[in-house]
Amino acid sequence: MAAKEDMRRGFLKVPLIQKIINMMWFVNKHDDGVVFHNHFKPFPYPALALVLTVIKCCIDEWMMGMQTDIPFTIQEYHAAYESHLKCLQAFEDATKTYNVLLGICSKLYKVRWYMHMPLYIIE
Numbered sequence: 785m786a787a788k789e790d791m792r793r794g795f796l797k798v799p800l801i802q803k804i805i806n807m808m809w810f811v812n813k814h815d816d817g818v819v820f821h822n823h824f825k826p827f828p829y830p831a832l833a834l835v836l837t838v839i840k841c842c843i844d845e846w847m848m849g850m851q852t853d854i855p856f857t858i859q860e861y862h863a864a865y866e867s868h869l870k871c872l873q874a875f876e877d878a879t880k881t882y883n884v885l886l887g888i889c890s891k892l893y894k895v896r897w898y899m900h901m902p903l904y905i906i907e
Contacts, residue, residue, distance in 0.1 A: 795875075796832070796888050802895055804835050810896045817896070826889035829876070833869035840864050 809817030809824060809831070817824045824831075841861060845854045854860070876885040 795884075796892075800839065801832075801835055802892060804838060805831075805892055806896050808835075825893045826886060827892040829872050829885070829889065830869060832889060832892070833865055833872055836868040837861050837865040840868075 805817075805827065809815050812818070838856065841854060841856050845851050872885060879885060
């Protein structure tokens with residue numbers, strides 16, 4: 785049990801993030817993450833900012849304690865996306881000596897690779 789808990793701790797290690805990435809870009813051999821795998825290794829920072837923005841939209845839908853349909857539009861979520869991307873870039877700048885964000889994004893790609901896609905992607 786402790787090993788599982790350790791795997792879920794830390795910046796950007798929430799299992800929901802990996803699940804969204806897997807569902808959006810790596811479900812089958814025709815998905816963009818598989819077809820254009822060179823562009824997803826490591827997982828791109830703008831795509832990660834998009835995932836974080838989607839999570840914000842989902843949280844916003846439950847803001848009042850009941851689920852309300854909120855359209856995910858550029859007008860509504862552009863500022864949130866830009867904010868997430870800016871924070872990721874600031875984090876990268878602050879930790880660039882250690883390549884922390886690069887390591888996280890590499891792992892987001894690698895975990896998907898080892899779990900589900902080895903037959904589709906030949907490197």
